[in-house]
Amino acid sequence: LSILPIRIALIGMGKIARDQHVPAALGNAAFALAASVSPHHEGLPGVPHYASIDALFAEGPAVDALALCTPPQQRYDLAVQAIAHGAHVFLEKPPCATLGEIAALECQAAAAGVTLFASWHSRYAAGVAPARAWLAEREVRSARIVWREDVRVWHPGQAWIWEPGGFGVFDPGINALSIATHILPRPILLADACLNFPRTARRRSPPSWRCATPRARR
């Protein structure tokens, strides 16, 4: 039995693509890094590079799957194109800018018979699986999340995160929610939310947001 590697193209070649996706694809025999696409960044030595997804599909090598590593505002349109070309799609987090977008993609991927994989990297952290197993046998009466993440470390110089659709403080916040929804034994339902803007003159306090304790569900 011999299994051919999945020929994957990276769409978006910014920090996350270079720090995470390139070494992951190169270091795993199940994948072949077939191409990259970015109008802003350069490609990699020896890997075909294109300025747009249209150019990839028109002139590039055959690909089985695309990993969308762009800012979230562009993800929906790129995924629509990828699905229309019959490619499987890996969506970096957050998968889309709105719930309506991801629901529409889900329908399109199902109709096309391709995989749509919305990735949540925080779920793969070492403590998550044990926490999930530990919680599965217990009754959870309340939960509180304090998430400390420095945008200057993970998104240095990346202006898109503060632009409309870029998610701002919600970009790290959904990492926390991706873990909570994975480890808690029952669905979390939003009861209410409050977004606080720091008023200090120099904005030294981090922004914060709060979700009410989920209603008890059986």
Add this chain to the structure above:
Amino acid sequence: LSILPIRIALIGMGKIARDQHVPAALGNAAFALAASVSPHHEGLPGVPHYASIDALFAEGPAVDALALCTPPQQRYDLAVQAIAHGAHVFLEKPPCATLGEIAALECQAAAAGVTLFASWHSRYAAGVAPARAWLAEREVRSARIVWREDVRVWHPGQAWIWEPGGFGVFDPGINALSIATHILPRPILLADACLNFPRTARRRSPPSWRCATPRARR
């Protein structure tokens, strides 16, 4: 070939249940009105009536399906109970109070192998199917909805509609969206929204809300 009628229980016996669901169930041989549930309203002559869904399942006759005609704030909890009892569920509109609730119900219904039918009555209006057929062959460049509905006619004396989770002006507004999402040939994606509150002293102007023209999609 003989097909047994679907034994349906009406949950909630307010105006919509009495005006629409009771005559529809009684007038269709495919359904048998097996029971009704309401802590506030009385039942119908000759139909077993219970004050709660718990009482229905504990003491009532066997039912195949439940029609949830309560205010939306209670819909999720009732649907969870119905699905847990293996009953098919009809959800009056709006199906839930939040998108998270309906997504959770969808998973639970699929796991239990029961039907979850979110009804949108406006989609069955006489003009909708022709409009859908007409639009299917045309390119839609823009759409604008003006929806005139008098809450005093359709929800007389119903305080729940103005309470949190009752949807207020969105209760009629989603009727319009249920038609738009059905007749337009492409998915509608929210770009932005604006909710206007009338400032007139006597609140004579109706509240209004606006969705931006959906982005062009192919």
